[in-house]
Amino acid sequence: MPLKGGATFDDFISAWEADKGFGVPARVFNAVSLVDDREILSVGFVDVDASTFEALASRVSDQEAMRHSRIADVIESTELRAFYELRTEHDFSATPRQIAVGTPESLLASLNGA
Numbered sequence: 001m002p003l004k005g006g007a008t009f010d011d012f013i014s015a016w017e018a019d020k021g022f023g024v025p026a027r028v029f030n031a032v033s034l035v036d037d038r039e040i041l042s043v044g045f046v047d048v049d050a051s052t053f054e055a056l057a058s059r060v061s062d063q064e065a066m067r068h069s070r071i072a073d074v075i076e077s078t079e080l081r082a083f084y085e086l087r088t089e090h091d092f093s094a095t096p097r098q099i100a101v102g103t104p105e106s107l108l109a110s111l112n113g114a
Helices: 009-016 052-059 060-071
Strands: 028-030 042-046 087-090 097-099
Touching: 009 028, 009 060, 028 097, 052 060
Parallel strands: none
Antiparallel strands: 028 042, 087 097
């Protein structure tokens, strides 16, 4: 999502930060493009089953609507806003290999208490 002219990453974070937690394990990573410092990428991980995600989304919909209204003040557009079920994790540090999602070896292990 590109920042509006004059907006900074710090402006984005101030608008983006949640007022309340979601009540389930959740982590979000925000990154700035190495090519264009106005381009922001946010990727979030929530540790809930896909079958219960709809109930969580419904529970936090009002607070998320307010938060996204604030975000709209500092970004030009959102390229993609969608939810996905994480299926694989791969480690390319040395010999490429798959890491079982949810295991202690996963980068997201602390999210689910593994």
